Amino acid sequence: MELFLICLIFVSVIAGIIGSLFGIGGGIIIIPVLVLLFHVSIKEAIGASIISVIVTSSAAASVYIKSDVVNFKLGMLLEIFTVLGAITGALLLGVFNPKVLLIIFSCVLITSSFFILAKKKNSNLHYEEDRISKYLSLNSQYYDESDNKIVKYQPSHVSYGFISMYVAGLISGLLGIGSGVFKVTSFDSIMKIPMKVSTTTSNFMIGVTACASAFIYLVRGYINPYITIPVAIGIFFGAIIGTKMLYKQHDNTLKHIFFVILIAIALEMIFRAFGIL
Amino acid sequence: MNIRLSNVLKIFTYLSIAISIVLIFIMVLKGSVYTHFPYKYNSIESFLYSNYILHFNFTSILFVPIIIIILAPLARVMLSILEYIYEKNIKFVFITLIVFSLLIISLFLIS
Numbered sequence: 550m551e552l553f554l555i556c557l558i559f560v561s562v563i564a565g566i567i568g569s570l571f572g573i574g575g576g577i578i579i580i581p582v583l584v585l586l587f588h589v590s591i592k593e594a595i596g597a598s599i600i601s602v603i604v605t606s607s608a609a610a611s612v613y614i615k616s617d618v619v620n621f622k623l624g625m626l627l628e629i630f631t632v633l634g635a636i637t638g639a640l641l642l643g644v645f646n647p648k649v650l651l652i653i654f655s656c657v658l659i660t661s662s663f664f665i666l667a668k669k670k671n672s673n674l675h676y677e678e679d680r681i682s683k684y685l686s687l688n689s690q691y692y693d694e695s696d697n698k699i700v701k702y703q704p705s706h707v708s709y710g711f712i713s714m715y716v717a718g719l720i721s722g723l724l725g726i727g728s729g730v731f732k733v734t735s736f737d738s739i740m741k742i743p744m745k746v747s748t749t750t751s752n753f754m755i756g757v758t759a760c761a762s763a764f765i766y767l768v769r770g771y772i773n774p775y776i777t778i779p780v781a782i783g784i785f786f787g788a789i790i791g792t793k794m795l796y797k798q799h800d801n802t803l804k805h806i807f808f809v810i811l812i813a814i815a816l817e818m819i820f821r822a823f824g825i826l
Numbered sequence: 827m828n829i830r831l832s833n834v835l836k837i838f839t840y841l842s843i844a845i846s847i848v849l850i851f852i853m854v855l856k857g858s859v860y861t862h863f864p865y866k867y868n869s870i871e872s873f874l875y876s877n878y879i880l881h882f883n884f885t886s887i888l889f890v891p892i893i894i895i896i897l898a899p900l901a902r903v904m905l906s907i908l909e910y911i912y913e914k915n916i917k918f919v920f921i922t923l924i925v926f927s928l929l930i931i932s933l934f935l936i937s
Binding site: 554558600603604606607608610611612614615621622625626628629632633635636639685756757759760761762763764765767768772774775777778779781782785 | 829831832833835836838839842843846847849850853854885888889891892893895896898899900902903906917918921922924925928929931932933
């Protein structure tokens, strides 16, 4: 029993470190680990993951929001859509067969791995006048310490952002992950927001999105406290260690190894869903 | 606004983690681990009034840090509403109220 707990905490710490290093959160790693190594049911693994997502997001957000990088207004506006998506996803969780969930999770895992591989530091920012953005005064600015200058920006294509955030919320609610990769990608590629603002605002939003689905998971009995508490503690401390570790963003070898591991995990989960393994 | 929000999130997160660490030690001492949680609920009433939640036992105590951490984002949204009212930013009071209402609705959707 004690060994099970210790192993669970240890593995969660590792998941937290890896998640933090690659900026994807621990959820996407801990779910396959719980299912494949600890033989926890996929729904309980998802329940444990969603609580860990709230813990790490709240802890990170408490640090980020002291700076002026987070765009609170944009985050709050988009939270309407991520929360709606999360509620839809959490309700669908009860409908789907565990095998279908394994397949959906594997597909999201494969997509996320490609996003991580293709992750770039900054995309070309060319802003277009947006009515919603102008009406709600969503434009903002922040001081970029690395470039030693003030960066001004205005979110573009906010209405497309609503749709992409609903999808991100749906994935989060259905699979118990933060879906930060999808949020950051839509901030960066669709709304043309600087990468620093994208990552911090996305992190700020993840907790609220997860909160909506966590209520539903809790009441439905998908949150097993005997699994959730060790996993949440492990991922929390793993994320702290991960942020303190020196990591070179351009270390492509590490990125490629991680990509191969994620694809292998996804394939194993698909094989398991089809009863091949 | 930023400092207040940061402090609220810190209080909820660290309180939840501190209680969880204590509970982990108790779990190790008790040797209680259930890989498959046997209790399923169909409504808020069945969740709250089941023998394992409102009755004072170890399993019900285990839910305390989980509920504290789930309440952290909710507290953050509530604080944002107050801040926007203070700033007299009516548009964002309305937007934040929608987010808050959706979170509350999610609580009762299952009932």
